[in-house]
Structures are given as structure tokens and as C-alpha cells.
Amino acid sequence: MAKLKAFYKWLTETKLGFFLFVIVLFWLKTYFIYVNKFNLGVTGPMQHFLLLLNPLPAAVLLIGIGLFFKGRKSYWIMVVIDFLLSLWLFSNILYYREFSDFLSFSIIKTSGSSSDNLGKSIAGITQGSDFLAFFDIAIIIILLATKVFKMDVRRLKLKISLLIEALAVTFLGINLTMAQKDRSGLLTRTFDNNYIVKYLGMNAFAAYDGVKTAQTNAIMAKANHSDLQSVQSYIKKNYIAPNPQYYGVAKGKNVLVIHLESFQQFLIDYKWKGKEVTPNLNKLYHANDTISFDNFFNQVGQGKTSDAEMMLENSLFGLQSGSAMSSYGTSNTFQSAPAILAQQAGYTTAVMHGGAGSFWNRDNAYKSFGYDYFMPLSYYKNKKGYYIGYGIKDKLFFDQSIKYIEHLPQPFYLKMITVTNHYPYDIDKKNQSIDKTDTGDKTVDGYVQTAHYLDQAIGELMDYLKKTGLEKNTLIMLYGDHYGISGNHHKASAELLDQSSFNNFDNLLFQRVPLMFHMPGLRGGINHTYGGEIDVRPTLFNLLGIDDRNFIQLGHSLLAKNAPQIVAQRNGDFITPEYSRVEGSYYYTKTGKKIKHPSKAVKAKLAQISNTITSELSLSDRVITGDLLRFYTPPNFKAVNRKDYSYKKKESLSRLRRQERKKKSSLYYQNGKKTTQSKFKTDAPELEEK
Known part of the structure; x- marks a missing residue:
């Protein structure tokens, strides 16, 4: 006491x-x-x-x-x-x-x-x-x-x-x-x-x-208009005109962007124990009305998915360190794809994502990008067993998204972000329909299971699009955002690819991810052009017939006949059809042999490519870190005002209903003001457990 x-x-x-x-x-x-x-x-x-x-x-x-x-x-x-x-x-x-x-x-x-x-x-x-x-x-x-x-x-x-x-x-x-x-x-x-x-x-x-x-x-504070002028000068000098044969073939069509989380190109046509891992994506990839790129690379840095989105929407690279969307998405000026499509072609623009709205600063960055609507996790039912890793499982996400998709006035530009095929590639037993691989690497072996699940979800969504007739009026774009298996798993990667070894050059080529454009009547085929995520927006604009000459972008249409085919990696490595660089060493891309004694001509070519890579990464960094787009507004474009956007659920859905009643072009109106929810069929076991 x-x-x-x-x-x-x-x-x-x-x-x-x-x-x-x-x-x-x-x-x-x-x-x-x-x-x-x-x-x-x-x-x-x-x-x-x-x-x-x-x-x-x-x-x-x-x-x-x-x-x-x-x-x-x-x-x-x-x-x-x-x-x-x-x-x-x-x-x-x-x-x-x-x-x-x-x-x-x-x-x-x-x-x-x-x-x-x-x-x-x-x-x-x-x-x-x-x-x-x-x-x-x-x-x-x-x-x-x-x-x-x-x-x-x-x-x-x-x-x-x-x-x-x-x-x-x-x-x-x-x-x-x-x-x-x-x-x-x-x-x-x-x-x-x-x-x-x-x-x-x-x-x-x-x-x-x-x-x-x-x-x-x-x-x-140090940035000024002259900094932007040097960027504009470089872009104008190196501008590549789009392919006239494809220009505007999808004009006025809906655009559905399906974000394939952590999905690598090697999964296309990949079989495990005689079973196709991605049969639905394989079918799309090889379809006559799909343009598929087999030399398309992710170019992300530390920002991972957010870097992929930055390139997709803006044709600007992510940062050397950190995430541009997180660090600059709230305050910077952007001239992004959704704003351009809304202003120049009357598109309704939206993102649907079964994960947290704050992740990667999406709830702020999307306003800067000019997205009309953003439907994150708060818009979805999240019962026990629905959520895995970074969001609602893909089948449940697509199923619940129908009530929003059918009310979007057409034409719409919609990005749907999947999450189930995300590290650590772990999915509950009731959703497993293919065996794990047996490399012995726990990080790698579940990858085919989550990829297979994602593929099944894509198949269910495609069936819905066909049943409702949306497919006929929609350009569907599917892309992989970044690698699923990192460079820390060489031994397991070699086993997956049935190779005797797997080195740094192999890992560079392993950075291929899918890019497909699918639309009924589109003249498709497998395109071998080398390109990366920085080139997605110009390629999409080529198909939609959007004039992009006056916009600040560092990519080129992959459909262009004289595309440069130089793919920069964020760390300065690169890939071209002839030469590649990884960790300071140079290789012949086709053979994988290291270039030990380059000729004078080869040295000059490698120096030229390296200079291009350095210039473009540097220019992109200057645009973002200096917020240089505040000094320039392209013709026929109005600067985005973040105050015009709100993603609060009640307010946002009320605004969507008003817009739908005004335009009367949504799928819901086309279906006699009746829901199309019953046309989406899923075998998600969670919905059977009622």
C-alpha cells in the first residue's frame, strides 16, 4: 500500500x-x-x-x-x-x-x-x-x-x-x-x-x-514551360503515325479492358498434366477476330499494378522508385485515356474493382484521370469466403458487376480489375479445379490454380457478353499487368518451362504478358511486333480512330508498320527483336547468346538503343515529377477538374441513373428496361452455399 x-x-x-x-x-x-x-x-x-x-x-x-x-x-x-x-x-x-x-x-x-x-x-x-x-x-x-x-x-x-x-x-x-x-x-x-x-x-x-x-x-518549383517544350520536341520528332488500315475500325464501340492480374504470356497454351490452364483465354488468343501480341512485355517498376495502369491510361512510365499513382495521382495534371474518350467521343468511363478503393491511391488518381465512376469494394457484397488476398474472387466480382455494367450508357470505356491471380496464388479447395505444379517452390506451384480460376471467370464473362449482344458492339482488350513469378525463382521457372536452366536473360523474356484486342469482324491474327505497356494507349486509339498527335505520350501504336520495337524496362534494361540488355550485359534476342565482342556497327546500334531508353525514361520522369502537363492543354481538350468527380456510392449511383435515363443507351434500356443478371451464369461455389 x-x-x-x-x-x-x-x-x-x-x-x-x-x-x-x-x-x-x-x-x-x-x-x-x-x-x-x-x-x-x-x-x-x-x-x-x-x-x-x-x-x-x-x-x-x-x-x-x-x-x-x-x-x-x-x-x-x-x-x-x-x-x-x-x-x-x-x-x-x-x-x-x-x-x-x-x-x-x-x-x-x-x-x-x-x-x-x-x-x-x-x-x-x-x-x-x-x-x-x-x-x-x-x-x-x-x-x-x-x-x-x-x-x-x-x-x-x-x-x-x-x-x-x-x-x-x-x-x-x-x-x-x-x-x-x-x-x-x-x-x-x-x-x-x-x-x-x-x-x-x-x-x-x-x-x-x-x-x-x-x-x-x-x-x-523548378519546373517550367521550357521543360515541357523539350518533351514536346522529342515526341514530335519521334512520332509514329498509326496504321491507316486499322484506323477507326472500332470507332464508337464500347471498350472493355480486362486487367489480368499477374498474368504472364507463358500461360497461354500452357498445359499441366495434359490439362489446359487457360482454355478460354487460349480460344480468344487464337480467334480470327482477335489481334494477339506474343512479344508484348510488362514494363513496371516498384509501382507494379499502378505502373501498368499509369502506362495504360497515360502512355507515361511509372517512376524509378515508388508509385506515380500513389505519389502524384492526387495533385498532378493528367491527360488520360478516359478523359480523352469522354470529351472527344462521348464515352461513359468507369472502373470496377473488388478491392479497397484506397489501394494505389486509386480513389484519388482516377479523378485526376477523368473517370466518371469508380466502383471499388464498398460497392460489392463481401460475405465470409468472398474475399481472398486483395479483393473479391473474380467470379463473384464479375457476377456482382453485372448490375453496374448493364446501366452504363453506351459507348462506355470500362476497366475491370481482377485480383484472384495475385501472389501468394492461394485459393480455397472448393475453387481448385487443376492440380498444383510440383516444382517444390511454394510461391510458384499454386500459380496455375489461380490462373485457371481467373480463366474460368473470363469464360463466364465472355458468355454473358455473347448472350446479351454486348460482344457485338464492344472492343474487348485483355492485358497482363506484370509478372506473376519473379526473378527469384529461377529453378522453379526452368521446371515450368521444361528448360535445363534459367538465367537472367531468360527472366527478361519471361516478362512477356498477354495483350489481345477482340471484336467480332476485326481482322485478327498473332502479331509478332515487340512492344510494351507504354504502347497500349496509342494502339487502342489507333483502333478507335482517336487522333493522338497533340498529346504527350511516349508510346507508339503496335499496329504501325514502322513501330520502333524498342521495349524499355524501368531499370534501364531493354528488349528489341535483335538485341537485349539485362543487368549490364548484352544479348542477341533470338539466340540468347551474350554479345562478348561486338563489332563497331553493333556497338553503335546498342548505344543508340540505350540512348533512346535513357531519354524516354528521363522525359517521362520529368513530366510526372515536374507536373509538366499543367503547362499545356491540347486542342479540343478541357483540363480535368477533380472537383467534378465523386465516387461515394449513393451519390455516384444516383448520378449514373440520371445519366442513363437521359441517354437511354444502356444495355438495361436496350433490354426493355429489364435486368440481364440472369444471363450471367457462374459455378462459383460460394453462391450455392445459401
């Missing part, structure tokens, strides 16, 4: 005791809010531990500033810092409820649509329990006012204050080390702000975002 009284006296009559009390209250409050106010997707003991730990180091570091002062000032400085941290927490609760993301300096700085809309509706979105963010402040002030806490006016020894700050920094380092071990590339890839908060905490996210914003501002 005496010890308890002594502790109570220390707690209420010393500065360190008050500091401990403030920290513990702030810690418990913050953890409670993390768990109950945010959807951070915490899984596994490590993530739960880090979520519990991460409020502490930053709180000790910041509130501990008050320990350096003497007298009453010391106490009130700690209270004020605690209040400011609580206000930041409260603001993020409101912002997250509205936008499923955290406040960033770029959002605050630009006062964009997000902050404007939040300000207008702040009363409507506030809940009484949100004020728990200030609960500890109220308690502390009451205890100080009633003199339960007696202020210790003595100055604390400097070495004690410094030791506390040093311990806070040490714990921050430990927190970061543990987080990086559990999630490699946490701070460099920046795929979701939820991950930063989950692992490092709200205050660490604010510091990280501040540093990132300062770096971005420094680069943007």
Missing part, C-alpha cells in the same frame, strides 16, 4: 509522472481509434503488435518537447501538443470516413475536391464517438484545474529530457525495422497509405508525407 501511495504521489506531483500519464492516455486512446475508426486491414500477430506499438514513439518524441521547459509552461506545452495531435487524429477520422484515406499535405495544400466536399458536409459525417479523440485532453485539463495534478515548477535535468527523446527515436527505429521486415519496401513503394499508418502510425505517416511533399514541391 505504501508503494502504491508513493507511486500516486510521484505521478501527481512530478513532471515525469504527469508526462507518463499524458502519454499512456494518448497511447490507449489512439489505439482504440485505430481499431474502431479505421479499416487498416490488420492481420497476423506482427501487424497487431505494431499497431499497438506505433502510437508510442512519436507521442513520446513530440509531447516530450514539453520536458525541456520549466514552470507551468512545461505542463501546458505538453497539453497543447497533445491537443494538436488529437486534432490531427480527429480530422483524419472525418476525412477517412468520407474518402477511405488519410489527410495528406498535397490535399491540404491544393484544397482540392476532397477537402472542399469534406468542409461542406462535416456536420453530416461527424459522429458523437469521434470526440473520443479529445477525451484524454478533457480528463487532463479537469485534473489540472482541480489540482489533482500539482505542477512541479522545477526544471527537469537536461540529460533526462534528452534520454527520453533518444529512447523515442530508438523505438521509432525499432518500429520501422520491424515494419520493413514484415512489409518489404514499405516506404519506397507507397502502395497504400493504410499500410503506412498500420505499421508506423498516424504521426509517422504525417512526417513521411511531409518529406515526400517537400521533395515533390522542390522539383515542381
Whole structure:
């Protein structure tokens, strides 16, 4: 009892005791809010531990500033810092409820649509329990006012204050080390702000975002119109005209982009134990009315899927480090495919995705790209067993998407992002319909099972398109976003491909992913042109008859007769029909033999290709990091205003219904204002378990 009284006296009559009390209250409050106010997707003991730990180091570091002062000032400085941290927490609760993301300096700085809309509706979105963010402040002030806490006016020894700050920094380092071990590339890839908060905490996210914003501002501040002129000069000089034989053959048609997650080209026609892994995609690939590319490569960097989307929509590369969509998607100016198609050809534009809207900053970047609608996970039923890895299973995703597809006014530009064929390639037994491979590599062996499931889902969607007649009026584009099996699995890759060995050059060729354009009546065939994701938009525009001469883009139509066929990799490697470079070594592409003693002519050719690669990657980086498109608006194009877009479900669907009634061109109207849901047939076992 005496010890308890002594502790109570220390707690209420010393500065360190008050500091401990403030920290513990702030810690418990913050953890409670993390768990109950945010959807951070915490899984596994490590993530739960880090979520519990991460409020502490930053709180000790910041509130501990008050320990350096003497007298009453010391106490009130700690209270004020605690209040400011609580206000930041409260603001993020409101912002997250509205936008499923955290406040960033770029959002605050630009006062964009997000902050404007939040300000207008702040009363409507506030809940009484949100004020728990200030609960500890109220308690502390009451205890100080009633003199339960007696202020210790003595100055604390400097070495004690410094030791506390040093311990806070040490714990921050430990927190970061543990987080990086559990999630490699946490701070460099920046795929979701939820991950930063989950692992490092709200205050660490604010510091990280501040540093990132300062770096971005420094680069943007130096950028000017002359920087853009050099980019325009290069693009004009190297412009490749589209193929006139294909120009506009799909004019006015719907465009359905099917995003094949982690899907590599080798899966086409691949058999395991005599069974086709992807029979539906094989059929499409070889169809007479499908243009299929067998030398099409992914070109992603750390941004993975987001890099693929950046190239698809903008014909600009991802960044050397991190994700362009995450870092620049909110604030930059873009002249993207959806905005161009909406303005120049009257398209309704939409993305459907059974995963979190905040992942890769999609809920912000899509507004900058000019997408009319974005239907993420919040638009879908997510029952137990529906979700796997990064979103709803593909069959369930397609099934639930019908109610949105049939109401899109035509012509539409729709991107559907699949997720089931995503690392770690694990799917529940009831959805397995092909055996795993037997390389012994756990990462690799499940790949054919999830790819087979994806293929089945594609088959079900294609059947629906045929039954409803949508296929006749739709250009269907299927593309693989990036590799599924990384370069860390050479032995298993060799076994899959039935090769005696698998080296870095083989891995470079392994970066092939599918690209197909399918439309009834299209003059198809397998096209051997070398190209990459940077070339998708110009190729699509070639088919749609969209004039792209005045747009800033670094790709070329793969249908063009004089396509350059130089495929850049984000790390500077490249592939051409003749030569390839990987990790500083050069190879003959057709034979795979290393070029050891190149002739003078070969040296000159390799230098020319390398210069092209370096120039285009550099120019693309300058466009994005300098936000250079703000200095230029192409003819017949109106700059995208993010304030014009909202993806809140109720508001968005209401707007879609109004647009549908006005245009009367949706599949629903064409079907006599009757749903076509019954025409989508799926064997998804989850729907049978009712």
C-alpha cells in the first residue's frame, strides 16, 4: 500500500509522472481509434503488435518537447501538443470516413475536391464517438484545474529530457525495422497509405508525407514551360503515325479492358498434366477476330499494378522508385485515356474493382484521370469466403458487376480489375479445379490454380457478353499487368518451362504478358511486333480512330508498320527483336547468346538503343515529377477538374441513373428496361452455399 501511495504521489506531483500519464492516455486512446475508426486491414500477430506499438514513439518524441521547459509552461506545452495531435487524429477520422484515406499535405495544400466536399458536409459525417479523440485532453485539463495534478515548477535535468527523446527515436527505429521486415519496401513503394499508418502510425505517416511533399514541391518549383517544350520536341520528332488500315475500325464501340492480374504470356497454351490452364483465354488468343501480341512485355517498376495502369491510361512510365499513382495521382495534371474518350467521343468511363478503393491511391488518381465512376469494394457484397488476398474472387466480382455494367450508357470505356491471380496464388479447395505444379517452390506451384480460376471467370464473362449482344458492339482488350513469378525463382521457372536452366536473360523474356484486342469482324491474327505497356494507349486509339498527335505520350501504336520495337524496362534494361540488355550485359534476342565482342556497327546500334531508353525514361520522369502537363492543354481538350468527380456510392449511383435515363443507351434500356443478371451464369461455389 505504501508503494502504491508513493507511486500516486510521484505521478501527481512530478513532471515525469504527469508526462507518463499524458502519454499512456494518448497511447490507449489512439489505439482504440485505430481499431474502431479505421479499416487498416490488420492481420497476423506482427501487424497487431505494431499497431499497438506505433502510437508510442512519436507521442513520446513530440509531447516530450514539453520536458525541456520549466514552470507551468512545461505542463501546458505538453497539453497543447497533445491537443494538436488529437486534432490531427480527429480530422483524419472525418476525412477517412468520407474518402477511405488519410489527410495528406498535397490535399491540404491544393484544397482540392476532397477537402472542399469534406468542409461542406462535416456536420453530416461527424459522429458523437469521434470526440473520443479529445477525451484524454478533457480528463487532463479537469485534473489540472482541480489540482489533482500539482505542477512541479522545477526544471527537469537536461540529460533526462534528452534520454527520453533518444529512447523515442530508438523505438521509432525499432518500429520501422520491424515494419520493413514484415512489409518489404514499405516506404519506397507507397502502395497504400493504410499500410503506412498500420505499421508506423498516424504521426509517422504525417512526417513521411511531409518529406515526400517537400521533395515533390522542390522539383515542381523548378519546373517550367521550357521543360515541357523539350518533351514536346522529342515526341514530335519521334512520332509514329498509326496504321491507316486499322484506323477507326472500332470507332464508337464500347471498350472493355480486362486487367489480368499477374498474368504472364507463358500461360497461354500452357498445359499441366495434359490439362489446359487457360482454355478460354487460349480460344480468344487464337480467334480470327482477335489481334494477339506474343512479344508484348510488362514494363513496371516498384509501382507494379499502378505502373501498368499509369502506362495504360497515360502512355507515361511509372517512376524509378515508388508509385506515380500513389505519389502524384492526387495533385498532378493528367491527360488520360478516359478523359480523352469522354470529351472527344462521348464515352461513359468507369472502373470496377473488388478491392479497397484506397489501394494505389486509386480513389484519388482516377479523378485526376477523368473517370466518371469508380466502383471499388464498398460497392460489392463481401460475405465470409468472398474475399481472398486483395479483393473479391473474380467470379463473384464479375457476377456482382453485372448490375453496374448493364446501366452504363453506351459507348462506355470500362476497366475491370481482377485480383484472384495475385501472389501468394492461394485459393480455397472448393475453387481448385487443376492440380498444383510440383516444382517444390511454394510461391510458384499454386500459380496455375489461380490462373485457371481467373480463366474460368473470363469464360463466364465472355458468355454473358455473347448472350446479351454486348460482344457485338464492344472492343474487348485483355492485358497482363506484370509478372506473376519473379526473378527469384529461377529453378522453379526452368521446371515450368521444361528448360535445363534459367538465367537472367531468360527472366527478361519471361516478362512477356498477354495483350489481345477482340471484336467480332476485326481482322485478327498473332502479331509478332515487340512492344510494351507504354504502347497500349496509342494502339487502342489507333483502333478507335482517336487522333493522338497533340498529346504527350511516349508510346507508339503496335499496329504501325514502322513501330520502333524498342521495349524499355524501368531499370534501364531493354528488349528489341535483335538485341537485349539485362543487368549490364548484352544479348542477341533470338539466340540468347551474350554479345562478348561486338563489332563497331553493333556497338553503335546498342548505344543508340540505350540512348533512346535513357531519354524516354528521363522525359517521362520529368513530366510526372515536374507536373509538366499543367503547362499545356491540347486542342479540343478541357483540363480535368477533380472537383467534378465523386465516387461515394449513393451519390455516384444516383448520378449514373440520371445519366442513363437521359441517354437511354444502356444495355438495361436496350433490354426493355429489364435486368440481364440472369444471363450471367457462374459455378462459383460460394453462391450455392445459401
